[in-house]
Amino acid sequence: MAKNTMLDEHYSKMSLMQRIAYHKYIYLILLPALVYYIVFKYVPIYGLTLAFKTYKASKGIWGSPWIGLENFHNLTINVGFLTAFKNTIIISFLKIIFGFPMPIILTLLINEMRIKKYKNVLQTIYTFPHFLSWVVVAGMCFNLFAGDGIINKFFAVVGIPQQNLLTDHKGFLGLLVGSAMWKETGWSTILYLAAITSIDTSIYEAARIDGANRFQQMIYVTIPGIAAMMATNLVLSCGHVMDAGFDQVFNMYNAAVFDVADIIDSYVYRITFQQTPDFGFSTAVGMFKGVVNLILILTVNKVVKSFGQKGIV
Amino acid sequence: MASLSRKSKLNSWNYADVIIFIVLTLFGLIILYPFYNTLLISLVTEGEYIRRPFMLWPEEPTLRAYWYVFKSPLIVSGFRTSLIVTVVGTIYSMFFTVSIAYALMKNFPGRGIFKAMLLFTMYFAGGLIPTYLLMKDLKLLDTLWVLILPTGATVNYIILLQRFFEEVPLELEESAKLDGCSEVGVLFKIILPLSLPSLATFGLYYAVGRWNAWYDGMLYIKDVEKQPIQTVLRTIIQNAAAVQGEAVGTDTDMDKVYAEGVKMASVFVTILPIMCVYPFLQRYFVSGLTAGAVKS
Structure with missing residues (x-):
């Protein structure tokens, strides 16, 4: 909430114009921000009208002729889009199914680690990949998993048939999920560990007096202590199913796995910049995603708030 | 436990x-x-x-691969571009974060509308094509500005920073004002010095984000000599197609150089700056995340 100053006794008696004059410096400070948001955020939102138009470069967004819902109608019968839509949801859910439990397991293990210095070193290592770009991670992955990469060389030695995970349908999905977990699991433990430190230590004392061993303390005290955060994270990640991870997919995929790996964002990019573009149709695809996203996020925010947690700020 | x-x-x-x-x-x-x-x-x-x-x-x-990398004009220009974008872009983003967070502390007429306008951009955006056409209309394509100007402040950070600002005792602000300090003076002399740790945290996030940005470079900049390092790196990795193992570029030196080695050397020099600061600044990196969760 906004702060009230002691000068506010006068303030409450002021007229609107006086209040505006009183805050003149605040408006001055905000002016650049206002310009920024209008130009770079709201003008593109206005540009979404393109989804209901057919784009004529000579006339711009404003002058291009309206065609109603035709772009959206084309969307429902476009095979490329429908595949991308399906892939987006499948990849998102695969990431949730495998990516959601891992940080919790890792958190519980870290919490039981007794050598504090070693624990800090490990946490520094675990959280580091979060700060790398997917360009970098994809580069490292290619080297490891390519047909002649070290993983395949290892497979050859132990007698597992060689396969190129980068071009194999199932293998590539596994690589997407695995590399996302490699990058983000450590970072996701931080919030859980913070939640554990806020558990009242007297609850542990009481459990110990009742004869609970370490494992029982974990099951009956630690896990219930972070259950609310687990639920929040799960619901929030369901709100992001339309974002299957453009940065990752776009840097890692190739034509051999388009059928299973092309997601809505990468599909929009490809049809716009790598084929003959239909800006109206591309915008309609983007807008469809945006609207579904908006509905999902507002819904999960409501759900999360209903069980007493703070939603996405 | x-x-x-x-x-x-x-x-x-x-x-x-x-x-x-x-x-x-x-x-x-x-x-x-x-x-x-x-x-x-x-x-x-x-x-x-x-x-x-x-x-x-x-x-x-x-060190042949590294020698090759540092001799490659694209990697050198990429580093230069990324360095400029990281420094200028971080200042640019911090300017918006601080100014908006400070303004939101005040109960000025229009505050509610402004805040709603801000929050809405978290949930909904114009998307690829309208944004691209805007950059084209603004004549920003193929300039350094397109890597800096469109990326403003992260709304989450603004709201967190506003909460930090509000923890500064009211009395300090009041007494500064009674001593004749203006609004802007209060911000610079009282509030910012007391919020240095959180400013450091958000500054680091912005800097890492700028350093890691590759998409805007690929989308808006066709002139490879103006592309940031991550976009250049992407070209090196993708073109030398891991799957096919072709050589990087057409430089004749490449015959003697191990293509995969050059790719990995490029990856390594790109992550080196983050690798060097991360262990020492980990505390700041982590505190940004926990601050949001612990405060309610």
């Missing part, structure tokens, strides 16, 4: 502790191995890699 672990001595370890130790160490190795592999490949010749793919350290290390 923490109090229990502190009390117990190392010699009271049981099987569970040993297993936990091993599992956590293994996970650490899984995180570290790709980096080590990258470093190894960048330091060996193709011949040595083919001879001893499972080497733990290089027998005849060579």
Whole structure:
């Protein structure tokens, strides 16, 4: 909430114009921000009208002729889009199914680690990949998993048939999920560990007096202590199913796995910049995603708030 | 739990502790191995890699790949672009974060509308094509500005910073004002100095984000000499197609250089800046995340 100053006794008696004059410096400070948001955020939102138009470069967004819902109608019968839509949801859910439990397991293990210095070193290592770009991670992955990469060389030695995970349908999905977990699991433990430190230590004392061993303390005290955060994270990640991870997919995929790996964002990019573009149709695809996203996020925010947690700020 | 672990001595370890130790160490190795592999490949010749793919350290290390990387005009120009964008872009983003967070502390007429306008951009955006056409209309394509101007402040950081600002005792602000300090003076003399740790945290996030940005460089900049390092790196990695193992570029020197080694050397120099600061600044990196969760 906004702060009230002691000068506010006068303030409450002021007229609107006086209040505006009183805050003149605040408006001055905000002016650049206002310009920024209008130009770079709201003008593109206005540009979404393109989804209901057919784009004529000579006339711009404003002058291009309206065609109603035709772009959206084309969307429902476009095979490329429908595949991308399906892939987006499948990849998102695969990431949730495998990516959601891992940080919790890792958190519980870290919490039981007794050598504090070693624990800090490990946490520094675990959280580091979060700060790398997917360009970098994809580069490292290619080297490891390519047909002649070290993983395949290892497979050859132990007698597992060689396969190129980068071009194999199932293998590539596994690589997407695995590399996302490699990058983000450590970072996701931080919030859980913070939640554990806020558990009242007297609850542990009481459990110990009742004869609970370490494992029982974990099951009956630690896990219930972070259950609310687990639920929040799960619901929030369901709100992001339309974002299957453009940065990752776009840097890692190739034509051999388009059928299973092309997601809505990468599909929009490809049809716009790598084929003959239909800006109206591309915008309609983007807008469809945006609207579904908006509905999902507002819904999960409501759900999360209903069980007493703070939603996405 | 923490109090229990502190009390117990190392010699009271049981099987569970040993297993936990091993599992956590293994996970650490899984995180570290790709980096080590990258470093190894960048330091060996193709011949040595083919001879001893499972080497733990290089027998005849060579800096050829790094020599090639630092001689490559694209990587040098990419570094220069990214450095400029990181410095200027971070200041640009911090300016918006601080100014908006400070303004939102005040109860000015229009505050509600402004805040709603801000929050809405978190949930909904114009998307690829309208944004691209805007950059084109603003004549920003193929300029450095397009890498800086469209990326403003992160709304989450603004709201967190506003909460930090509000923790500054009201009395300090009041007394400064009574001493004749203006609104802007209060911000610079009282509030900002008291919020340095959180400013450092958000500044680091912005800097890392700018350093890692590749998409805007690919989308808006066709002139490869103006592209940032991550976009250049992407071209190197994708064009030298891991799958096919073609040579990087057309430079004749490449015949003598191990293409995979050059790629990995490029990856390594790109992550080196983050790698160098991360262990020392980890505290700031982490505090940004926990601050949002603990305060309510």
